[in-house]
Amino acid sequence: MNHEELSGLYELYTLGVLEEPERAEIDQHLGANCPECQAGVKGALRLNALLATLPEGVEPSRQLRQRVMASVGVEPALSRFWKNAWALAAVALAMVLVVMAIDSHRRGQDSWLPRAAGDSRCLMRPDLRKRAGIDRK
Ligand SMILES: [Zn+2]
Numbered sequence: 001m002n003h004e005e006l007s008g009l010y011e012l013y014t015l016g017v018l019e020e021p022e023r024a025e026i027d028q029h030l031g032a033n034c035p036e037c038q039a040g041v042k043g044a045l046r047l048n049a050l051l052a053t054l055p056e057g058v059e060p061s062r063q064l065r066q067r068v069m070a071s072v073g074v075e076p077a078l079s080r081f082w083k084n085a086w087a088l089a090a091v092a093l094a095m096v097l098v099v100m101a102i103d104s105h106r107r108g109q110d111s112w113l114p115r116a117a118g119d120s121r122c123l124m125r126p127d128l129r130k131r132a133g134i135d136r137k
Helices: 010-015 022-031 035-052 062-071 077-106 112-119 126-131
Strands: none
Touching: 010 022, 010 035, 022 035
């Protein structure tokens, strides 16, 4: 393995997660005081130390989060919430209409439309009023 191939492994080596035989190869280079591997391991230790000092829990702004999520094709959670809310409202409205129709049917009327028309004493033709069940005689 040449130094170009080893250069991508120094971070894993310093973290102690590099597998054999790559680990043994870097050990050999360091044992032979290879200047390139010594510099590579030193740089990896510095990078690991820097990463360890980064503050945790830094939250991106809402706009940045939305832009990043949109760039990978993920909808914002709020948008999904409102889509579900509208679907739920539509289902609830449909259920209310079904309950109103059943209630209207139980009261002996075909629907609430003829009842409303009868209540307002609209000028409906008598034959249509009879067919709609408003005038039962
Ligand atoms: Zn080396």
